[in-house]
Amino acid sequence: MAEQKLPSRSEDFSEWYNNLVLRAELADYAPVRGCMIVRPYGWALWENIQKALDGRFKATGHVNAQFPLFIPQSFIEKEKSHVEGFSPELAVVTHGGGEKLEEPLVVRPTSETIIGHSYARWIQSYRDLPLLINQWNNVVRWELRTKLFLRTLEFFWQEGHTAHATAEEAEAETLQMIDIYRDFAVNEAAVPVIVGRKSAGERFAGANETYTIEAMMGDGKALQSGTSHNLGQNFAKAFEIRYLDKNGVLQHCWTTSWGVSTRFIGAIIMVHGDDQGLILPPRLAPWQVVIVPIYKSDEEKASVLEAARGVRAELAGFRVTLDEREGSSPGFKFNDWEMRGVPLRIEIGPKDVAKGTVVLARRDRPGREGKSFVPREGVAEAVGRTLDEIQHSLYERALAFRESRTADPADYAAFKSAVEQGFAWSYWCGSAECEKSIKEETKATLRCVPLDQPAGEGRCIYCGAPAREKAYFAKAY
RNA sequence: CGGGGCGUAGCGCAGUUUGGUAGCGCGUACGGUUCGGGACCGUAAGGUCGGAGGUUCGAAUCCUCUCGCCCCGACCA
Incomplete structure (x- = not known):
């Protein structure tokens, strides 16, 4: 290596990160723009993440399967907000075997549609429910601005897809999975996270509700580190996923989906690393x-x-x-x-x-x-x-850092400076207009509305209207 | 995709202003001395200067186009 020392984390966080990923041999740039090669050491870390998550999925009754990489374009178009959300970033295959295809194939950006198609065939009766399937795979989203692990055209993840008889069961599943992600982040990765609801603007394309775990990186920015979506009956209606209930009445299912990706490796790097390099939590480290x-x-x-x-x-x-x-x-x-x-x-x-x-x-x-x-x-x-002490102290240190960089600003001026260095924890009236104005004026987005809310009420940090919910705002990756 | 920066040996860079036979450091290979916080000496290998066109007797250097990477914006796991 040319330089023995990394760029300083405090002086140039982004360069520090890029250099560290290469120097620690986690990943390398690929010959294709925006793609990455995960090197053996990085993949070993991912395998440990997989083991920790997969065990939790199995323990809650989920099974693994594998669905195709290619999705008929018409499938994507069946759910309105889904196609609107994803069409700008689709990779589309138009030719195969030297011939132009009759119908273009989309390289999966996520698999709700093709799985929905299968679920419609497999589910007939309430006895077939719940259907709880996960898959470990790669997906493609044509991102404009990429960064190793955090945002690449192709990335690796797991996507769970479940179907249920009732709205209540689907909601319980959605919450169960975000809690599994929280447990994984805290207890395996030593990454403190905030569990909350996404605003309508930040929700997954096609979801009624998106839950997220948000973590603070070493530069004070937020990283969405895992999500769980309650899809309501949106995909069930688009793909005719129906079942006969006990009374012989045909009903649409209620579905969920949830995922954690190799982005989480980026979180581990940016939460724990220092000027000497990477610091891995003992429970996930390839070499302890x-x-x-x-x-x-x-x-x-x-x-x-x-x-x-x-x-x-x-x-x-x-x-x-x-x-x-x-x-x-x-x-x-x-x-x-x-x-x-x-x-x-x-x-x-x-x-x-x-x-x-x-x-x-x-x-x-x-x-x-x-x-x-x-x-x-x-x-x-x-x-x-x-090793146990290290595991705990990494968590405590990250938590203390997050708390030191989280402010409860008294007014909008204080809010603006708060999001320059970390999280702002503020009342929000719930309007998309305030959320949008804040984003335009400060670059900070509404990261989530935590499930744990303080007692009492306040006034919206932006418009001053009475507000019942308190939310985290931050600049994000 | 818009603005800015950068592409020269595996990595980091100089050389480009003012065109004239491609250099330095680190790393690598070999030999020797070393080894409790990034050792040292010697020898050697390694480059169609991101790519394509053009100007010129002659291009890393000037012109045009293009590809890639980084930073800042719009979009996202």
């Missing part, structure tokens, strides 16, 4: 522990590596790697693994071998402060405890 051996002579090397391999064996319950690379100094390796965000490093040198100790170095506390000497005896327990 890296062992760096330190030696000079051949005799030292032999004894140190023997000890290091012994420690590795004792840590079999963790995701652990031993850096045996020749020709790189320990100092180089320290920096290298810090760039990659490995949460815990174990240093083993001749002095440690002699004393029967190892050095634990926490990634979340740079330099000497994060180092401790522990006896080799019982190292697995110390590692487990330290």
Whole structure:
């Protein structure tokens, strides 16, 4: 690498992010504009995210399937607001096998329509409900402005699609899934999130209600990190998804959809990373522990590596790697693994071998402060405890940062400066006009109306009208 | 898609104003000395200067078009 140090996070957050993604070998630019290559280390992180989410989906009765990449164009057009929302960003295939197609095929931007088509065939009776299917796949949206992980033409995600007999069940499912996302973000990724409702303007195209988890990045901007949509009967009506109820009456189903994408990797980077590089939460890190051996002579090397391999064996319950690379100094390796965000490093040198100790170095506390000497005896327990502490402290640190950058502005002037550095937590009268004016004047959007609302009422931060709901406003990715 | 910036070796850059045989640092390979926070010396490999056209005896350099990336806007997971 040309530059050893990353651009400073505080001076140029965007450059810091771009460099970090490349230097940590999470992803690379593809030869096609706006597309990315997810490199093995980045994909390993994604696989851990997949495992954490997939387990939660299965535990709540969902099953995985796979629907086609290509969708007949007419399908997209069946739901009015859906086509309006997505048509500007569709990739369309017009030719196949050297021939012009009779009907163009859309590369899926999301699969509500093609799944709706199947659900209409599969669902006949209330006994077929609920139908709870998820798929892990890639989708394409022709975005104008792209950024690795955060917004690319092609991205990877999961999309869950469910059908229910009643509005109440669909709403319960929608809320259950956003809560699963919250639980995942908080407990696996150590990313604090605010769970709330999207305003009508920010809703998914075709949804009656969109719930979101919103996180604050290290520059104070918001990132929508997962969404769950109550689609009402919109798609059921467009695709004739119907069932006979217990009384023999034909009814339209109530459907939901929900997704988390590789964008979440961007959230992990921007929430936890520092000027040294990535910091990964232990529960998701591809490598939880890296062992760096330190030696000079051949005799030292032999004894140190023997000890290091012994420690590795004792840590079999963790995701652990031993850096045996020749020709790189320990100092180089320290920096290298810090760039990659490995949460815990174990240093083993001749002095440690002699004393029967190892050095634990926490990634979340740079330099000497994060180092401790522990006896080799019982190292697995110390590692487990330290990883738990790192997991918790990452969350606490991110939460404290968010709180320090969240204001409850007294007036609109204070609101404007609040959204320059973080979130504004303000009463909103509920009108789309106020929301729009705020966006035009401050670039801040209404991120969500949290499900947890304070008691009492206030006045709209923009128009001063009586307001019952308090919302988060912020500049967003 | 509008405004701005930038494309020269794997990476970071100089050279472009004033046209004249392509350079530096890092990295890479090899040899040696090193190794508890990004080691050092030596040798070597590596570039149709983003692409296409044009002007010229001669283009990285001037002109036209085009592609890509970054930043700022409009749109979004």
